[in-house]
Amino acid sequence: METVVLVIMILTALSFVVKLSFHGWSGKLILSLLAAGAVIVSEDMALNQSKTQIADWLATPDLMLDLAVLLTVDVFFQISFCVLMSSEVAGERLRRIGRALLELTKWVPGLLIFPVLFALLVQMIFAFPGTDFGTITLATAGGVLVAAMVLSWIAGEALPEADLRLELIFLLNALIAVLGVVATVNGRTAAVGTNSVAWDSLAGVFGLLVAGAAIGFIKFNRKKYTNQ
Numbered sequence: 001m002e003t004v005v006l007v008i009m010i011l012t013a014l015s016f017v018v019k020l021s022f023h024g025w026s027g028k029l030i031l032s033l034l035a036a037g038a039v040i041v042s043e044d045m046a047l048n049q050s051k052t053q054i055a056d057w058l059a060t061p062d063l064m065l066d067l068a069v070l071l072t073v074d075v076f077f078q079i080s081f082c083v084l085m086s087s088e089v090a091g092e093r094l095r096r097i098g099r100a101l102l103e104l105t106k107w108v109p110g111l112l113i114f115p116v117l118f119a120l121l122v123q124m125i126f127a128f129p130g131t132d133f134g135t136i137t138l139a140t141a142g143g144v145l146v147a148a149m150v151l152s153w154i155a156g157e158a159l160p161e162a163d164l165r166l167e168l169i170f171l172l173n174a175l176i177a178v179l180g181v182v183a184t185v186n187g188r189t190a191a192v193g194t195n196s197v198a199w200d201s202l203a204g205v206f207g208l209l210v211a212g213a214a215i216g217f218i219k220f221n222r223k224k225y226t227n228q
Contacts, residue, residue, distance in 0.1 A: 004179055004182050007179060008071075008112075008176055008179050008180065009115075009116045009119060011172050011173075011175055011176050011179070012074075012110070012112045012113055012116050012176060013113070014172055015078060015110070015169050015172040015173055015176070016035075016109055016110065016113045016148070017148060017151040017152050017155055018155045018159075018165050018168055018169050018172070019078070019081070019106075019109070019110075019169055020032070020148060020151075020152035020155075021152045021153070021155040021156035021159075021165055022085065022106060022162070022165070023106070023152075027107075028148070028149055028152050028153075029149065031107070031109055032144070032145045032152075033145065034109065035109065035113065035117060035144050035145070035148055036141040036142065036144050036145040036148075037141070038113075038114050038117050038118075039117050039118075039120070039121050039137065039140050039141040039144055040137055040138070040141050042114075042117070042118045042121055043121070043133065043137040045118070046121045046122045046125060046137075047125070047133055067115075067180075068180050068181075070111055070112065070115075071112060071176065071177070072177070072180070073111060074110050074111040074173075075173045075174075075176055075177045075180070077105060077110060077111070078105075078110060078169060078173045079173055079174075080101065080105050081102070081106060081169070082166045082167075082169050082170045084098060084101055084102040084105060085102060085106070085162070086163065086166050088102060089162045089163055089166070112176075117144065120144070121136075121140050124136050124139075124140045
């Protein structure tokens, strides 16, 4: 379980860094300062943690289910940014609502990055016992600030094509969603067999699929005839 959570945190950090590459230097600085400030603010809470308590949290099914909800919302948020930004990159003109949502998803770093920064601070405190806590917190915040700025610049230089960076963010968050399901299961892979079928739920899922396909078909044909 610890390994799965660690991989999710690494992927979240990578997604955050790549997303920063869509900002100018001022935007990179503002969001990096926000991340560094989150580290400083979480100092008091981080001092009250222990390895045993963290292990107990990871073994608590209800807490993992709550985190799964947070993870799902964050993944949806990041994928929405990818979809809206891809339209912008392709030269499509977004409506006023689409433009506002794009700016919102672009400037809000996400929800998962803050627990990741908190976990980083806790691990730094564990790694340097006997060192002044304030010094560790400031050093960690400074490291986050510098790392976010430098790595986002490297991401922009390594992948100058915006569409490739969007694909990378999309794939990272898709993988986060899959690993989130694994973390939610929390080792409970056995299921009680049943011979009954929830026909109402099955009909609801089928109805959603049909409705989505119909809406997509109508929009596709409307665009087709409009272009003609």
